[in-house]
Each structure stands twice: as structure tokens, then as C-alpha cells.
Amino acid sequence: MPKPTSETLQRLKEIVGEKGFVADERDMAPYLVERRELYKGKAAAVLKPASTEEVSAVMKLAHEAGLHVVPQGGNTGLVGGQMPDGTGEEIVLSLSRMNRVRGLDAENNTLTVDAGVTLAAAQDAAVEADRLFPLSLASEGSCQIGGNLATNAGGTQVLRYGNARDLVLGLEVVLANGDIWNGLTGLRKDNTGYDLRHLFMGSEGTLGIITGAVLKLFPRPRAVSTAFAAVPGVDAAVKLLRVADGISGGGVTTFELVPRIGIEFVTRHLDGASDPLPDPSPWYVLIEMTAGTETAKLDETMEMALAEGLDTKLVTDAAIAQSETQRGAFRRLREALSDVQRAEGGSIKHDVSVPVSRMADFIAAATRAVSARLPGVRPVPFGHIGDGNVHFNLSQPVEMDKEAFLALWGEMNVIVHGIVREMDGSISAEHGVGQLKRDEIAATKSPVEMALMRALKKALDPKGVLNPGKVV
Numbered sequence: 001m002p003k004p005t006s007e008t009l010q011r012l013k014e015i016v017g018e019k020g021f022v023a024d025e026r027d028m029a030p031y032l033v034e035r036r037e038l039y040k041g042k043a044a045a046v047l048k049p050a051s052t053e054e055v056s057a058v059m060k061l062a063h064e065a066g067l068h069v070v071p072q073g074g075n076t077g078l079v080g081g082q083m084p085d086g087t088g089e090e091i092v093l094s095l096s097r098m099n100r101v102r103g104l105d106a107e108n109n110t111l112t113v114d115a116g117v118t119l120a121a122a123q124d125a126a127v128e129a130d131r132l133f134p135l136s137l138a139s140e141g142s143c144q145i146g147g148n149l150a151t152n153a154g155g156t157q158v159l160r161y162g163n164a165r166d167l168v169l170g171l172e173v174v175l176a177n178g179d180i181w182n183g184l185t186g187l188r189k190d191n192t193g194y195d196l197r198h199l200f201m202g203s204e205g206t207l208g209i210i211t212g213a214v215l216k217l218f219p220r221p222r223a224v225s226t227a228f229a230a231v232p233g234v235d236a237a238v239k240l241l242r243v244a245d246g247i248s249g250g251g252v253t254t255f256e257l258v259p260r261i262g263i264e265f266v267t268r269h270l271d272g273a274s275d276p277l278p279d280p281s282p283w284y285v286l287i288e289m290t291a292g293t294e295t296a297k298l299d300e301t302m303e304m305a306l307a308e309g310l311d312t313k314l315v316t317d318a319a320i321a322q323s324e325t326q327r328g329a330f331r332r333l334r335e336a337l338s339d340v341q342r343a344e345g346g347s348i349k350h351d352v353s354v355p356v357s358r359m360a361d362f363i364a365a366a367t368r369a370v371s372a373r374l375p376g377v378r379p380v381p382f383g384h385i386g387d388g389n390v391h392f393n394l395s396q397p398v399e400m401d402k403e404a405f406l407a408l409w410g411e412m413n414v415i416v417h418g419i420v421r422e423m424d425g426s427i428s429a430e431h432g433v434g435q436l437k438r439d440e441i442a443a444t445k446s447p448v449e450m451a452l453m454r455a456l457k458k459a460l461d462p463k464g465v466l467n468p469g470k471v472v
Contacts, residue, residue, distance in 0.1 A: 022046040039080035042088035060178030071205035073147025079434030115146025131217040152202035154430030159386035172212035176461040221290035229318035230281030234360035254288035255386035354425035389429035
């Protein structure tokens with residue numbers, strides 16, 4: 001890869017303008033480290049184009065000169081997919097200035113946005129039209145739609161609405177050579193050949209740069225019922241999910257697993273957080289139902305589900321939120337889990353999925369295995385049990401040195417991911433592959449799958465200029 005010459009950098013600057021060109025080391029710094037500081041990179045420059053046409057011009061020049069370009073959204077990714085390498089020769093292309101809501105068609109239930117629109121801004125635009133865009137993540141105030149789609153983000157409402165790829169009708173993408181594919185269709189039925197949008201969603205910017213999207217909107221719920229329930233075990237939580245979903249007629253939007261240790265972490269480190277129930281329980285679930293009816297009637301449905309859970313010993317105690325304040329408090333107990341683990345020292349992460357029916361077996365087996373390898377390790381399994389996605393995070397033993405613990409990251413990954421594979425699961429449920437899992441996915445995919453993925457990369461990016469060293 002050639003290092004960008006001063007002449008090339010000047011040409012890039014002319015494309016994006018003064019506001020879109022960053023070369024000062026201090027100004028580039030926020031773009032060169034991810035939130036966990038697991039990956040840090042260097043760059044020749046950070047480019048912030050303001051339009052699809054500018055992205056296209058940048059890629060044409062990069063393709064011509066053989067420059068490596070690393071697309072970046074809100075820099076909230078957790079696997080290093082948005083980070084340049086350490087050579088200082090790559091270009092970071094930030095979509096942050098492309099933040100326009102291009103249009104909203106309420107009758108068609110679609111919202112068209114630039115890739116740099118934050119998830120929260122897309123949600124707000126939908127609400128203004130009395131609609132719902134249901135993708136919901138803890139980082140929604142800073143993550144961007146382009147990054148959400150490029151990583152096929154999940155979140156807390158996949159159970160009801162699906163992953164990010166299920167919420168998109170059309171895309172606009174700039175290819176490695178600068179060509180623009182305008183696939184911004186609002187059609188729900190179009191069987192005229194290959195569905196190209198799905199090539200780019202989940203590709204982490206290795207096949208093309210998403211610059212715009214047509215998002216699906218839904219009727220905005222008129223009623224929400226939120227409960228925090230204590231359950232004796234993970235198997236009981238899974239059974240309770242089926243009870244709640246059946247009684248509500250598929251109305252369960254959120255079903256999140258929280259361990260007792262997670263509640264202790266949150267109440268210890270988050271101001272204002274308190275135990276949701278009078279007595280401690282080994283496990284809890286956050287349940288949310290939504291509907292177009294009155295909240296009171298939906299609370300009755302929630303009560304019926306919890307009552308059946310109590311009768312069948314799937315639930316030991318529960319509380320239904322009686323106000324928006326209490327609803328917010330219940331949600332924060334789950335949403336704060338990732339951040340508060342930092343206060344407990346080193347944390348080794350696993351974003352994995354297994355069939356829902358095997359969730360209890362997975363958590364039990366993985367807990368035994370990591371505890372055998374490192375007595376005193378504190379597993380913190382939590383997350384989207386309703387769709388089979390669990391964040392099997394490990395907090396360091398209380399007296400252990402943080403760096404010594406983090407040095408076991410790879411070894412713990414091997415242990416946990418081995419159990420995931422035995423249970424026909426995935427080593428990346430929603431965070432993507434990036435740099436972190438690039439070398440490992442070959443062990444989880446067949447040679448045929450890997451060959452297909454590499455052939456797609458070669459066909460769409462023959463010079464390898466887009467996000468090298470990621471995914472494949």
C-alpha cells in the first residue's frame with residue numbers, strides 16, 4: 001500500500017473542503033481509538049465528506065492511487081472494524097457530516113436518511129410522524145445509521161422487529177472504485193434479480209460504503225407495559241418468555257436476562273440505581289410488551305403472564321412499572337450493565353448466540369469452563385435471551401491484576417467460543433467480526449462459505465482498498 005503523498009492529500013482536501021479534512025494529530029485522536037481502547041490506530045488523514053458525491057470522488061481517487069480507506073460511523077463499534085492500522089498510511093472516512101433526513105413517507109411507512117444520521121435522530125424523526133423506528137441500542141445517541149447497517153446491529157427489540165437488516169428497504173452505496181449504486185427503493189416487493197442490499201449490510205465497510213438508506217417504519221405503540229421479574233434459573237427465563245409471548249399474542253418486544261451479579265454492579269456504581277425487588281434472586285428478566293391499546297389493558301396482560309409464571313414456579317417475584325420514572329429505572333438496570341463493568345476492573349467480552357432452547361445449557365457449561373481455568377473469575381452473562389444472544393462477559397477476580405487478567409482474553413475466547421460451536425451457535429451475534437474475530441471465523445464457517453466471502457470481496461474490491469484486514 002503506497003503512503004498518500006502530499007499531492008494526494010491535497011487533492012483529497014480539495015474534494016471534502018476545509019471542514020471535511022483533518023490532519024492534525026490532536027484533532028484526529030477521537031477517530032483513532034475505540035471506546036474500550038482495545039484498538040488504537042494511526043491515519044494519514046481523517047476525511048469527513050458532506051455528500052455521496054464527495055464520498056464517490058474520494059473513493060475514485062483512493063482506487064486510482066491504491067490508498068486504503070477505513071469507513072467510520074459513530075465510532076461505537078466493539079470489534080475494531082472502524083479502526084485504521086498502526087502504519088499511519090490509511091485514510092479514515094467519517095460519515096458524521098452526512099446527517100440529513102432526506103425524506104419521510106408516512107403513508108409508505110418509510111424514512112430516508114443519510115448514513116451519518118444518529119440512531120436517536122432517526123427515532124425522533126419517526127416519532128414526529130407518529131411512527132416507530134424500532135432499532136434500539138444503548139449507544140443510540142452517538143451510533144450512526146450507516147454503522148448500524150454495516151454491522152447489522154441488533155439491540156433490545158430484535159425479538160419483535162428483527163435485526164437492522166430486517167428494517168431496511170433500500171440502500172445507497174459507494175463502491176470501491178467510486179461508482180454509486182442508488183438502490184433507495186421504498187418497495188416491499190421487488191423480485192427483479194439479486195437483493196444487493198443484503199451484500200452490504202453486515203459487511204462492515206469491506207464491500208462498499210453505505211451513504212444512505214430507506215428505513216422501515218412501524219405504527220407507534222400506544223401502550224407499553226414493563227416488568228422486572230425474578231426467576232430461579234435461565235431455563236425458567238426461557239420458559240417464561242414462551243408464556244409471555246403466547247399470552248400477549250406476540251406482543252413481547254423486549255426480554256432481557258440479567259444476573260444477580262449484574263444488579264450488584266449497577267447498584268454499586270450507578271447513582272440512583274436500586275434493587276428492583278425486596279429479596280435477591282440469582283436471575284432476573286426485564287420484560288416489555290407494546291400494543292396499540294391502553295396501557296392499563298396491557299398491564300393486565302403482563303399480570304396474567306406473571307401470574308402463570310408464579311403458579312408454575314417460573315417466577316419468584318415481580319414488579320410492573322407504575323410510572324415512566326419506574327419504567328426508566330428498570331431499563332437502566334439493564335442498559336448500564338456494559339458500562340459499570342469497567343468499575344469492577346478488567347472485563348473480557350463475548351458477544352455470542354446459541355439456539356434459545358440451549359441458552360441455559362450454554363451459560364452453565366461456559367461458567368464451569370471459565371471458572372475451572374481461572375478460579376474467582378466473575379461471569380456476567382446478560383442480554384437478549386429472547387433472540388438467543390447473550391453477552392457472556394467475564395469480570396476479573398477481585399484481587400487479580402487487571403493487565404494479567406486481560407492477557408487471558410484470547411484463551412478465554414477459545415474456551416467460550418468452543419462451547420458456542422459445540423451448540424451450533426455464532427461467535428458474533430451482533431457486534432460483527434472486525435479485527436477481533438477475523439482470524440477465528442474460519443473455524444466456525446465451512447471452506448465453501450469462506451471461499452464465497454473472499455470471492456465477493458475480490459469481485460467488489462479487487463484492489464483491496466476498502467477496510468483492509470477486517471472480516472475476511
